[in-house]
Amino acid sequence: MVNTYGKKVSALSVPERLLLGPGPSNSHPLVLQALANQPVGHLDPYYIDLMAEVQALLRHVWQTENRLTLPMSGTGSAAMEATIANIVEPGDTVLVGIKGYFGNRLADMASRYQAKVQTIEKSWGEVFSIEELEQALNNYRPSVLALVHAETSTGVCQPMDGVGDLCRKYNCLLVLDTVTSLGSVPVFLDQWKVDLAYSCSQKGLSCPPGLGPFTMNKRAEEKLKNRKGKVPNWYLDVSLLNKYWGSDRVYHHTAPVNMNFGIRESLRLLIDEGLENSWKRHIKNANLLWSGLEKLGLELHVDEAYRLPTLTTVKIPDGVDGKAFSLHLLNSFGVEIGGGLGELAGKVWRIGLMGYNSKKENVDKILNLFDTELSRFKS
Amino acid sequence: MVNTYGKKVSALSVPERLLLGPGPSNSHPLVLQALANQPVGHLDPYYIDLMAEVQALLRHVWQTENRLTLPMSGTGSAAMEATIANIVEPGDTVLVGIKGYFGNRLADMASRYQAKVQTIEKSWGEVFSIEELEQALNNYRPSVLALVHAETSTGVCQPMDGVGDLCRKYNCLLVLDTVTSLGSVPVFLDQWKVDLAYSCSQKGLSCPPGLGPFTMNKRAEEKLKNRKGKVPNWYLDVSLLNKYWGSDRVYHHTAPVNMNFGIRESLRLLIDEGLENSWKRHIKNANLLWSGLEKLGLELHVDEAYRLPTLTTVKIPDGVDGKAFSLHLLNSFGVEIGGGLGELAGKVWRIGLMGYNSKKENVDKILNLFDTELSRFKS
Numbered sequence: 227m228v229n230t231y232g233k234k235v236s237a238l239s240v241p242e243r244l245l246l247g248p249g250p251s252n253s254h255p256l257v258l259q260a261l262a263n264q265p266v267g268h269l270d271p272y273y274i275d276l277m278a279e280v281q282a283l284l285r286h287v288w289q290t291e292n293r294l295t296l297p298m299s300g301t302g303s304a305a306m307e308a309t310i311a312n313i314v315e316p317g318d319t320v321l322v323g324i325k326g327y328f329g330n331r332l333a334d335m336a337s338r339y340q341a342k343v344q345t346i347e348k349s350w351g352e353v354f355s356i357e358e359l360e361q362a363l364n365n366y367r368p369s370v371l372a373l374v375h376a377e378t379s380t381g382v383c384q385p386m387d388g389v390g391d392l393c394r395k396y397n398c399l400l401v402l403d404t405v406t407s408l409g410s411v412p413v414f415l416d417q418w419k420v421d422l423a424y425s426c427s428q429k430g431l432s433c434p435p436g437l438g439p440f441t442m443n444k445r446a447e448e449k450l451k452n453r454k455g456k457v458p459n460w461y462l463d464v465s466l467l468n469k470y471w472g473s474d475r476v477y478h479h480t481a482p483v484n485m486n487f488g489i490r491e492s493l494r495l496l497i498d499e500g501l502e503n504s505w506k507r508h509i510k511n512a513n514l515l516w517s518g519l520e521k522l523g524l525e526l527h528v529d530e531a532y533r534l535p536t537l538t539t540v541k542i543p544d545g546v547d548g549k550a551f552s553l554h555l556l557n558s559f560g561v562e563i564g565g566g567l568g569e570l571a572g573k574v575w576r577i578g579l580m581g582y583n584s585k586k587e588n589v590d591k592i593l594n595l596f597d598t599e600l601s602r603f604k605s
Numbered sequence: 606m607v608n609t610y611g612k613k614v615s616a617l618s619v620p621e622r623l624l625l626g627p628g629p630s631n632s633h634p635l636v637l638q639a640l641a642n643q644p645v646g647h648l649d650p651y652y653i654d655l656m657a658e659v660q661a662l663l664r665h666v667w668q669t670e671n672r673l674t675l676p677m678s679g680t681g682s683a684a685m686e687a688t689i690a691n692i693v694e695p696g697d698t699v700l701v702g703i704k705g706y707f708g709n710r711l712a713d714m715a716s717r718y719q720a721k722v723q724t725i726e727k728s729w730g731e732v733f734s735i736e737e738l739e740q741a742l743n744n745y746r747p748s749v750l751a752l753v754h755a756e757t758s759t760g761v762c763q764p765m766d767g768v769g770d771l772c773r774k775y776n777c778l779l780v781l782d783t784v785t786s787l788g789s790v791p792v793f794l795d796q797w798k799v800d801l802a803y804s805c806s807q808k809g810l811s812c813p814p815g816l817g818p819f820t821m822n823k824r825a826e827e828k829l830k831n832r833k834g835k836v837p838n839w840y841l842d843v844s845l846l847n848k849y850w851g852s853d854r855v856y857h858h859t860a861p862v863n864m865n866f867g868i869r870e871s872l873r874l875l876i877d878e879g880l881e882n883s884w885k886r887h888i889k890n891a892n893l894l895w896s897g898l899e900k901l902g903l904e905l906h907v908d909e910a911y912r913l914p915t916l917t918t919v920k921i922p923d924g925v926d927g928k929a930f931s932l933h934l935l936n937s938f939g940v941e942i943g944g945g946l947g948e949l950a951g952k953v954w955r956i957g958l959m960g961y962n963s964k965k966e967n968v969d970k971i972l973n974l975f976d977t978e979l980s981r982f983k984s
Contacts, residue, residue, distance in 0.1 A: 228668065228880055228881050229665065229668055231661075231662070231665040231876045231880075235658065235662070235872075235873040235876055235877075236873075237635075237870075237873065238639045238642070238866060238869060238870045238873070240642040240643070240645060240651070240866060241645065241651050242643065243643065243644075243645045243646065243649065245643075245644065245645070245646060247646055249859060250644045250646065250647070250859060250862060252643050252644070253643060253644060256616075258640075258641040258642070258643065258863075259641060260617050261637075261640040261641055261863060262637040262638060262640055262641040263617070263619040263637070264619070264621065264622065264631050264632060264637065265622075265624065265629045265631070265632060265807070265813045265814065266619060266620065266622045266624070266941075267622065267624060267626055267629065267941045268629070268814070270622065270935070270941065271935075272619070272620050279614065282610075283610070283614070286608065286610040289607065289608055299679055299680050299683070299815070300678055300679040300683065300840060301678050301858050301859050301860070301861060302858070302859065303839070303840055303857075303858035303859075304678070304679065304840045304858075307838075307839050307840045331839075334839060335839045337835070338835055338836070338837045338838065338839055339837070340837075426859065428644070428859060434644045434861070434862055434863040434864075435644065435647070435859045435860065435861050435862055435863075436678070436815060436861030436862075436863065436864055456716070456717055457717070458717045458718070458719075458837060459686075459717065459838055460682070460686050460710075460713060460714045460717055461679060461682055461683045461686045461841075462840075477946075478682075479680050479681070479682035479683075480628060480629060480680050480681065480682075480805065480807060480814045481680070481814065482680060482813070482814050482815030482864070483629060483813055483814055483815075484637075484640060484813040484814075484815065485813075485815050485861070485864070487617060487619060490617060491616070491617045493614075494614040494615075494616065494617070497610045497614055498614075501607055501610075502607050556649070556650075562645075562646045562649065567856075
């Protein structure tokens, strides 16, 4: 006897939102159109060509020549885990620089792969100096240093000059989180000597969430090749994935075909604009936002030198219920901004200007809303 | 200095395919339309309601009351790995019934989670009898028995009568692969006493690939709760995921929002048709296909009693180059059928009639193509 479903389900009707939070950001309309194509088979010659295109485009956006560059069939967190799962062996020392929420996540993941996890920490809103990093490398002599380039929880951009050289000097691999920088903030993986990196589809790439770009260089491949045992994660095992994404085209899992249509289109649009033009657009609109917020008497959480153009943390003024204000923006205007995480919970709002959403009209809109609506929430 | 991308990338132009292989199948047009909505935030009140709807709809399609029912943010293989990752502890004995490609995958995954893996095997195209299963349970006394209900590699449907009772008798958890059965072939998880199950979005649910429905009951939750260590897979850790999908709504990862729009719509359409009506439609069209193929002098690989309505394995006649024939169908008619995997490579074609694609006009089309085109490939 089949149980019946008790009620009528109405057709999908999604409310319109302007997503100016920590992500997802809105998608480019052509990317959404790409998603709506009928799927093709994951071994269809057309799809095989599309995979190669996506790989080449991702390499360009990351400014890398890494052969092993591909979108993981999951979100950015899956790609984060893929970097750890593939190169950490039980007992390896992994040093994680924690200056926000996502540093903590890296440490949690590394511990699940039986790493000996060591951490260095900074307040949420600061960056590591090259001296602090060298001291920690010298102390802990790790196999892996994991850093977050663009901390979505704090709005901080970690300077990368010299970090890769240090990692080579101390003979460790450098893992870099570029979730909130790829496509919108300068990233030069090869020049920076980054060994593994990951990102997401829903921020600088203007595509919905669902894919996690991943890349690793020859040094990282070497560590993977010399593992004593299998990668303890089947789905994210790059040695298997490479048989599908590499020239063999051996079936691994059924690819999320439509999401790959989407990211291919989003990368094409980024190349069309020009990578440097996109970077310039993001910093220009961020500057407009920053000066506008300060003109309204609001204070920014991060020192200007380290501010991320994609994600701005704004201090919630004393006496304001930050959550009530952001709920008001969502319910009355369909505009999403984010709240603080961890150390910054209740202390900041997070405003994102990422990919398709980094444009002057959005800056004007959010500034206008802060101008007209915030006063109602002041006690 | 930014490296430039050497060439112009043309706009996406996806060829039209009728997907009559092992999946993905074509999606319902309303599901594709759902995907093309602008995303909303993964903590948006609208999205939180949608998550609850998706869970309730999945429970219905699986005929289960399991609280922990949710779509994993990856493909079916991720959901498969989630069943293993959450309930296997190092040293646990996992018994895998292998009668096709996906049984082997389960065994590989279980070994990566440090299980002591035991297997029972049947030829690809056969099923296990209840006596064979009991004997193996009695021999190996496993913590987990993993079986494939609908083997996509062989076209076999494993009878489930009495299997759940056996697993309770021998005090082990029952994991069931319903990748090629959910929505199109009768599945009664609770009645069958299945403890964990997984599926995919791109077959019986008429949605593109990218989500992996997952469910576990109280018995499985108990095993998870009593683990000695953390789940050695962060992305698929149900104890973390449940804080997001359960009532706490604690952020875990940024959900693939648009894919969830899609699966919500696909489940709605399935409920609209009626689950039993969908099952009837699949068996009716499968019968048309089977009798039509036999009329053309072709032989089916699986005994009628165990044949899957969703996936039919057809023996490639002597002297025919099976791969050349399927390539011809793809290139000349835009119709995809599959080839054999593993033991059946080069021996069978695999014809899928799943979800949206299970309709008479598709049966007529593929029969007509076998009728008119196959003779050219006979030597």
